[in-house]
Amino acid sequence: EDQVTQSPEALRLQEGESSSLNCSYTVSGLRGLFWYRQDPGKGPEFLFTLYSAGEEKEKERLKATLTKKESFLHITAPKPEDSATYLCAVEDTGFQKLVFGTGTRLLVSP
Amino acid sequence: GAVVSQHPSWVICKSGTSVKIECRSLDFQATTMFWYRQFPKQSLMLMATSNEGSKATYEQGVEKDKFLINHASLTLSTLTVTSAHPEDSSFYICSAIPGRGPYEQYFGPGTRLTVT
Numbered sequence: 001e002d003q004v005t006q007s008p009e010a011l012r013l014q015e016g017e018s019s020s021l022n023c024s025y026t027v028s029g030l031r032g033l034f035w036y037r038q039d040p041g042k043g044p045e046f047l048f049t050l051y052s053a054g055e056e057k058e059k060e061r062l063k064a065t066l067t068k069k070e071s072f073l074h075i076t077a078p079k080p081e082d083s084a085t086y087l088c089a090v091e092d093t094g095f096q097k098l099v100f101g102t103g104t105r106l107l108v109s110p
Numbered sequence: 111g112a113v114v115s116q117h118p119s120w121v122i123c124k125s126g127t128s129v130k131i132e133c134r135s136l137d138f139q140a141t142t143m144f145w146y147r148q149f150p151k152q153s154l155m156l157m158a159t160s161n162e163g164s165k166a167t168y169e170q171g172v173e174k175d176k177f178l179i180n181h182a183s184l185t186l187s188t189l190t191v192t193s194a195h196p197e198d199s200s201f202y203i204c205s206a207i208p209g210r211g212p213y214e215q216y217f218g219p220g221t222r223l224t225v226t
Contacts (some may be wrong), residue, residue: 004120032213032214033222034214034215036217041201041220041222042219042220043114043116043203043218043219043220044154044203044217045217046112046214046215046217049147058226087153087154096142096159096207096213097144097156097159098144098154100153100154100155101153102152102153103153108174
């Protein structure tokens with residue numbers, strides 16, 4: 001059974017304090033690993049897709065990396081507007097559906 | 111691009127009534143749409159997968175007679191919660207995959223259902 005575990009559950013940072021979020025996964029075959037951002041009361045917003053170990057993608061202050069067992073979302077010099085829940089999901093090669101982790105709630109204080 | 115809308119954004123209904131939620135892909139054709147449910151401070155749980163013109167595939171534990179899904183066109187899927195009860199109160203979110211790559215799921219803004 002595919003599983004996704006995210007840590008920490010919650011993270012509080014000061015503005016400018018860089019950190020990383022972790023997503024550990026277990027799948028029989030990885031078709032893709034996805035990162036989404038979700039604001040309260042809204043649907044998830046797509047950030048990145050990673051397909052193979054060693055791949056990296058960047059968008060503004062965010063950088064996602066992938067190994068065979070986990071992915072990291074690095075946040076460099078975060079701003080208060082980066083506060084949100086960050087969700088990680090995997091898609092198994094055998095199924096056209098996403099399995100989500102429970103997310104990391106990030107709060108960035110000014 | 112890849113915008114998905116939902117209507118309504120929130121709805122309150124009485125126990126025993128039915129509620130329909132629409133999910134539309136605004137700027138692309140979606141061969142596949144998904145319906146999720148999310149309880150407070152929990153992650154998204156897939157309810158069903160629908161492909162245009164065919165019956166939806168429901169996840170284990172989801173009552174297909176209670177949650178009716180219709181994917182009538184390449185831009186519209188509907189979820190009808192029949193005979194709603196308070197325990198059906200939740201945040202319902204749809205997503206869609208563009209017909210031609212990439213295959214990332216793009217999510218709608220969600221619908222908050224409250225059953226009284």
